[in-house]
Amino acid sequence: MSLYDWLFNPSGLTPHGFCLLWAPGLIVLHAVSDAVIGLAYFSIPWALASFVAQRKDLEYGWVIQLFVAFILACGTTHFMSILTLWSPVYGIEGIIKLITAGLSIATAVILWPLIPKLVALPSGSQLKLLNSQLACTGQEQERTAQLLRESETQVRKSNTELENRVKERTAELEAANARLSHALEQRDLLLREVYHRVKNNLQVIDSIVTLQARRLSDPDAQNALQGLRRRLYALGLVHQQLMSSSDLKTFDVAPFLKELSENIIEGIGGRDISLSVHAIPLDVGLDFAIPLGLLVTELVTNSLKHAFPDGNGRIEVLLDRRDDGTMVLVVSDNGSGYDILEASRKEKAPGLGSTLIDGLVSQLKATINIRRTNGTISEVLFVHDEAP
Numbered sequence: 001m002s003l004y005d006w007l008f009n010p011s012g013l014t015p016h017g018f019c020l021l022w023a024p025g026l027i028v029l030h031a032v033s034d035a036v037i038g039l040a041y042f043s044i045p046w047a048l049a050s051f052v053a054q055r056k057d058l059e060y061g062w063v064i065q066l067f068v069a070f071i072l073a074c075g076t077t078h079f080m081s082i083l084t085l086w087s088p089v090y091g092i093e094g095i096i097k098l099i100t101a102g103l104s105i106a107t108a109v110i111l112w113p114l115i116p117k118l119v120a121l122p123s124g125s126q127l128k129l130l131n132s133q134l135a136c137t138g139q140e141q142e143r144t145a146q147l148l149r150e151s152e153t154q155v156r157k158s159n160t161e162l163e164n165r166v167k168e169r170t171a172e173l174e175a176a177n178a179r180l181s182h183a184l185e186q187r188d189l190l191l192r193e194v195y196h197r198v199k200n201n202l203q204v205i206d207s208i209v210t211l212q213a214r215r216l217s218d219p220d221a222q223n224a225l226q227g228l229r230r231r232l233y234a235l236g237l238v239h240q241q242l243m244s245s246s247d248l249k250t251f252d253v254a255p256f257l258k259e260l261s262e263n264i265i266e267g268i269g270g271r272d273i274s275l276s277v278h279a280i281p282l283d284v285g286l287d288f289a290i291p292l293g294l295l296v297t298e299l300v301t302n303s304l305k306h307a308f309p310d311g312n313g314r315i316e317v318l319l320d321r322r323d324d325g326t327m328v329l330v331v332s333d334n335g336s337g338y339d340i341l342e343a344s345r346k347e348k349a350p351g352l353g354s355t356l357i358d359g360l361v362s363q364l365k366a367t368i369n370i371r372r373t374n375g376t377i378s379e380v381l382f383v384h385d386e387a388p
């Protein structure tokens with residue numbers, strides 16, 4: 001028997017209707033029942049396939065596809081039952097049932113391990129609860145966003161107000177700074193004018209003293225007036241240094257001492273006196289510079305008057321700072337040696353020079369030590385901080 005005959009025309013087999021004695025009622029009942037079941041089985045896979053096609057997000061959609069194949073195979077077996085009522089094609093029906101059996105086994109084998117995973121999927125009520133929670137969270141986020149927008153608006157408003165206040169305050173400060181700068185300029189101008197006028201007035205006094213000295217014939221009186229002129233020059237030089245300084249309050253004492261000492265040496269004339277001035281940079285103010293300048297004037301003048309009877313010699317002026325911070329002023333010469341303070345103590349009435357030296361040393365809160373070693377060495381020790 002060929003395969004075709006075995007499938008479609010098996011010999012010796014009778015159709016299923018023969019077993020039912022071709023009873024019309026039974027034939028119709030079986031045929032209609034199988035037809036309805038088959039149509040239902042064909043409809044269900046179509047619905048499932050349509051569902052899977054529309055829900056591409058399903059995680060286990062391929063399982064549904066397997067169910068579709070299984071149900072289609074079941075429906076086909078029912079249609080084959082209708083066919084075998086009149087045609088004994090039991091071979092084809094058996095093959096279809098075999099396919100259906102294989103699909104059913106595969107579905108069962110795959111389905112059981114998937115059940116825990118499918119159970120773990122959230123249910124509809126859980127999804128509703130999650131959606132409700134998400135909705136609440138969304139509302140909270142919206143309220144938070146609204147608060148943030150309101151806060152941002154308030155911050156922007158506050159920033160705008162602050163910027164306006166800063167601009168106003170900056171304008172006020174700039175105006176005040178301009179007024180202060182103008183006042184400082186006026187003050188500086190006034191101070192320079194004061195220093196200039198004081199210096200000019202001292203020069204006028206010096207000119208008057210010079211004229212007076214020329215009218216005198218007494219050498220002691222002329223020498224006294226010359227000493228006065230040197231002191232006036234020291235005062236005027238202080239004001240000149242302040243007038244040319246940057247802050248109008250302090251100046252470097254080093255060039256001041258050099259110019260002051262050179263002027264004293266130049267004022268004597270007719271002598272061969274060399275001068276050496278070494279001074280560290282030191283900023284001093286008016287109240288300190290005046291007594292220091294007058295003291296140097298007296299000490300240098302004292303060396304000129306008493307140390308060099310032959311008119312030749314050397315005078316050194318030194319200003320330095322010791323390791324302990326103490327300032328030291330040394331005026332020395334290589335002359336015959338003369339201690340003006342000791343000489344004044346021996347006299348009943350101390351001279352003007354010694355009196356000035358004592359007063360100036362006291363004003364500087366200093367101590368003075370005069371030694372006669374290869375000339376006269378006058379050492380003045382004092383404490384002085386840099387002027388602010």
